[in-house]
Amino acid sequence: MATVAFKNLVKAYDKTEVLHGINLEVADGEFVVFVGPSGCGKSTTLRLLAGLEEITSGDILIGGRVVNNLEPKERDIAMVFQNYAIYPHMSVRKNIGFGLRTAKMSKEDKEKRIEEVGAMLSMTELLDRRPAQLSGGQRQRVAIGRAMVRDPAVFLFDEPLSNLDAQLRTQMRLEIKKLHQRVGTTIIFVTHDQVEAMTLADRIVIMRDGHIQQVGTPTEVYRHPANLFVAQFIGAPSMNLIPGKLVAKGIELDGGALVPVTPIGASANITIGIRPNDLTLAEEGEPALLEGQVSVIEPLGSETLIYVDIGQREVVATVQGRILPKLGETVRLNAPQDEIHFFDSDTEIALKV
Amino acid sequence: MSNSEIKASSQTLETAKTTSSFSNVDPGKVIRWTLLFLGGVVMVMPIVFMISTSLKWPHEIYELSIIPKEPTLENYIYVLEDGRFYQWFWNSLLIATATTISAVIFDSMVGYALCKFKFSGRMFVFVAILSTLMIPTEMLVIPWYIMARDFGWLNSHWGIMFPGMMTAFGTFLMKQFFETVPDDFLEAARIDGLNEFQIWWSVAMPLVTPALSALAIFIFLGNWTAFIWPLIVTNSPHLYTLPVGLTTFSVEQSVQWELIMTGAALATIPTLIVFLLFQRYIIRGVVMAGLKG
Numbered sequence: 001m002a003t004v005a006f007k008n009l010v011k012a013y014d015k016t017e018v019l020h021g022i023n024l025e026v027a028d029g030e031f032v033v034f035v036g037p038s039g040c041g042k043s044t045t046l047r048l049l050a051g052l053e054e055i056t057s058g059d060i061l062i063g064g065r066v067v068n069n070l071e072p073k074e075r076d077i078a079m080v081f082q083n084y085a086i087y088p089h090m091s092v093r094k095n096i097g098f099g100l101r102t103a104k105m106s107k108e109d110k111e112k113r114i115e116e117v118g119a120m121l122s123m124t125e126l127l128d129r130r131p132a133q134l135s136g137g138q139r140q141r142v143a144i145g146r147a148m149v150r151d152p153a154v155f156l157f158d159e160p161l162s163n164l165d166a167q168l169r170t171q172m173r174l175e176i177k178k179l180h181q182r183v184g185t186t187i188i189f190v191t192h193d194q195v196e197a198m199t200l201a202d203r204i205v206i207m208r209d210g211h212i213q214q215v216g217t218p219t220e221v222y223r224h225p226a227n228l229f230v231a232q233f234i235g236a237p238s239m240n241l242i243p244g245k246l247v248a249k250g251i252e253l254d255g256g257a258l259v260p261v262t263p264i265g266a267s268a269n270i271t272i273g274i275r276p277n278d279l280t281l282a283e284e285g286e287p288a289l290l291e292g293q294v295s296v297i298e299p300l301g302s303e304t305l306i307y308v309d310i311g312q313r314e315v316v317a318t319v320q321g322r323i324l325p326k327l328g329e330t331v332r333l334n335a336p337q338d339e340i341h342f343f344d345s346d347t348e349i350a351l352k353v
Numbered sequence: 354m355s356n357s358e359i360k361a362s363s364q365t366l367e368t369a370k371t372t373s374s375f376s377n378v379d380p381g382k383v384i385r386w387t388l389l390f391l392g393g394v395v396m397v398m399p400i401v402f403m404i405s406t407s408l409k410w411p412h413e414i415y416e417l418s419i420i421p422k423e424p425t426l427e428n429y430i431y432v433l434e435d436g437r438f439y440q441w442f443w444n445s446l447l448i449a450t451a452t453t454i455s456a457v458i459f460d461s462m463v464g465y466a467l468c469k470f471k472f473s474g475r476m477f478v479f480v481a482i483l484s485t486l487m488i489p490t491e492m493l494v495i496p497w498y499i500m501a502r503d504f505g506w507l508n509s510h511w512g513i514m515f516p517g518m519m520t521a522f523g524t525f526l527m528k529q530f531f532e533t534v535p536d537d538f539l540e541a542a543r544i545d546g547l548n549e550f551q552i553w554w555s556v557a558m559p560l561v562t563p564a565l566s567a568l569a570i571f572i573f574l575g576n577w578t579a580f581i582w583p584l585i586v587t588n589s590p591h592l593y594t595l596p597v598g599l600t601t602f603s604v605e606q607s608v609q610w611e612l613i614m615t616g617a618a619l620a621t622i623p624t625l626i627v628f629l630l631f632q633r634y635i636i637r638g639v640v641m642a643g644l645k646g
Binding site: 050051052071072073077078079081082083085087088089098099101102103146150 | 538556562
């Protein structure tokens with residue numbers, strides 16, 4: 001187990017800078033998830049940490065030791081890849097034991113360790129099979145086993161669940177979380193799926209265009225997004241964003257509704273954000289924030305998403321219960337005032353009330 | 354309905370069936386099969402003729418019949434009792450095997466480096482290697498000969514082997530195949546502590562086994578049948594390879610076709626064995642070389 005730190009980490013390919021000074025400290029035993037859209041630099045950061053690519057400037061520390069110029073094998077890390085990277089010409093046992101090839105252990109100890117890892121991942125019966133005879137989930141488990149067998153200081157996961165189907169992904173997600181709880185090793189996990197990030201992480205690092213947008217616990221980034229990007233990226237369905245203007249009494253929204261709040265440091269243009277599950281249908285006679293016609297209804301079983309046309313934009317609301325508005329019906333929507341988020345439309349930064 | 358009527362109608366039905374089965378024949382298919390059949394005949398005839406001639410007496414060889422009038426195994430007995438055949442066979446086997454092992458190792462090593470390592474001038478090196486494919490062997494034999502003479506390699510096994518110890522074609526083929534090996538495999542091995550040589554040998558090489566087999570077969574067959582270079586670089590009969598040795602059956606006054614064909618028939622046996630053992634790899638190799646090329 002070890003701490004990990006990035007100090008002013010910069011990576012450039014020729015003259016194109018893809019990481020612009022990343023600073024982050026990961027505590028010993030922490031599960032940190034890097035999340036962001038494709039090309040945001042999350043995988044590059046992981047590959048730099050693994051030593052698979054050279055850093056342009058800055059420092060990477062593992063366990064307090066600068067590892068900038070160390071070979072991958074000298075960094076005491078193990079990595080699980082998106083496409084598993086388990087060797088098709090070797091049995092599961094050999095695949096798992098591959099990481100021990102260069103370890104100074106007796107043959108018996110290596111065998112014992114492989115059996116232990118196999119048992120930990122419930123793969124004892126599969127040890128003598130070839131990867132071609134395994135399902136996607138089992139293959140991913142072999143890849144995890146190969147990483148675990150060396151008992152590294154840090155585990156790196158590069159989108160390990162992307163190739164699995166939805167059901168298996170949920171199951172493997174749970175297994176990875178349990179694994180972390182059991183072994184307690186520091187884990188750096190990269191994904192583009194915000195649900196994975198929310199469910200797995202102790203802390204989430206949200207990245208965009210080579211910059212860190214926000215670092216925080218899942219609850220923090222969900223409840224207090226630092227900017228418009230984080231607000232939209234975290235949470236499914238995405239947060240509704242409605243532009244407005246600062247007026248004397250508060251914020252006047254595009255549709256004409258008024259939010260009687262003036263955020264601190266607000267400029268002329270303000271965007272408000274409301275999560276779909278914070279929007280409720282207003283009772284009759286009750287004043288409403290938004291009003292529009294239902295354009296699409298998406299039943300999800302336990303709840304229903306309704307899309308409402310409000311002027312020239314569309315908002316989505318999560319509605320519980322069985323009594324639902326009909327398609328084309330005019331509905332009025334409300335939201336509790338302390339669940340409304342405010343952003344400066346020009347700088348995109350979140351504003352406090 | 355009377356009996357004759359029933360018979361007549363069943364006949365009509367038969368005729369109708371025949372007509373309809375003819376009308377179902379796809380003319381494109383007929384043309385394709387005919388062309389394939391003719392191609393097959395063109396391919397097989399020399400082999401049939403070789404075997405046929407090897408079973409004929411000398412006075413019969415200019416009669417172009419496929420089946421010998423008085424078939425004989427005398428030619429085989431003669432060739433096999435002539436000790437030289439075994440020496441030629443051994444020379445060919447040694448040269449083809451050594452060249453194959455060497456070329457497979459070095460071609461894949463260079464192909465791997467060109468494919469997986471990023472260094473400046475990589476494309477230049479690759480294009481330079483590829484461009485040698487455009488130079489025909491006939492043009493190369495003179496510089497090879499001068500080189501062999503200067504190094505003192507004339508009249509030696511090494512002299513016959515050295516030009517084929519590494520091939521541009523093999524390098525190209527292996528480079529293309531290594532493109533199909535995902536970098537993740539190599540990176541996983543790098544993290545697991547293997548050095549670059551170990552990664553190439555124990556991770557990358559097993560992943561391209563079909564390509565290696567195909568390349569090995571191509572090179573083995575190429576060297577087994579090589580003629581011009583072994584003929585030029587050697588003049589001591591104990592170093593002759595099979596194709597060169599067989600030419601000694603033709604002397605100034607006459608050509609002993611029956612013995613040449615017998616030797617040739619015997620020489621095809623190892624290539625047949627190699628082909629039968631690895632045919633799926635050859636076919637896959639040809640298909641893949643076609644796709645990648």
